[in-house]
Amino acid sequence: MPFIRLALKKGTSPVQKVAIVQGVHRALVESINMPADELFNLVSEYDPEDFFYDRKFNGVARSDSVVVVEITMRRGRSDAMKKSLYAKIAENLEADAKVSPKDVFIFMHENDYSDWSVGNGQFAMALVQQRGTDT
Template sequence: MPFVRTSVRKDTDQARVAAIVDGIHQALVAAIGMPVDELFNLVSEYEPEKFFYSRSFNGIARSDDLVVIEITLRRGRSDAMKRALYAAIAENLSAAGVSPKDIFIFMHENDYSDWSVGNGVFAMSIVQQRGTDG
């Protein structure tokens, strides 16, 4: 179950934010086989004057609308899966009006023992078993 944090420029239109979240989610489903119901994306806005970043790092010309995507997920995806994920995110967000040059993605990987996904239960104990709440 990935947990995503997405940071967008303050005053980004809410319809665009929803399209960004959906684009990331659909990429996770398609590229790494994440179940459709595993949507956890915390969106925050940054004040342009409080976010400093290189507009030319690694030869990429970034605009004022940088979207930062931080993905935390369980260890075990191959480099090929990650490449496919990054490409799918860029493609999906491009359809939402975000330039691929303005998409900055990074990942944190960990293990089941680093999660509790509800009811205070150690995720290693349930290893992807579903709850009984419906």
């Protein structure tokens, strides 16, 4: 179950926020075969004066509306899967949310089942993708 944090420029419209969340989620489902019900995406906004970045780092010309996508998930995806995921996120955000791919900054943290509790205070390692009984 990936956990996503998005940082968006303050003033991003609610419609664009939803499009960004959905674009990232769809990319995860399509690129790494994440189950569709594993949607956990925390969106925060930054004031332009609180986010410092090089607009030309690594030869990419960024605007003042960088979208930061931070992905935390269980380790085990190949580099090819990650490459596909990053490309699909940028593609989806451009198509659905009108975000330039140059403004999409993605990074990932990987960990193991033992690093998660996803409900009821239970150690996720004991559950390993089992479904709960709450409905």
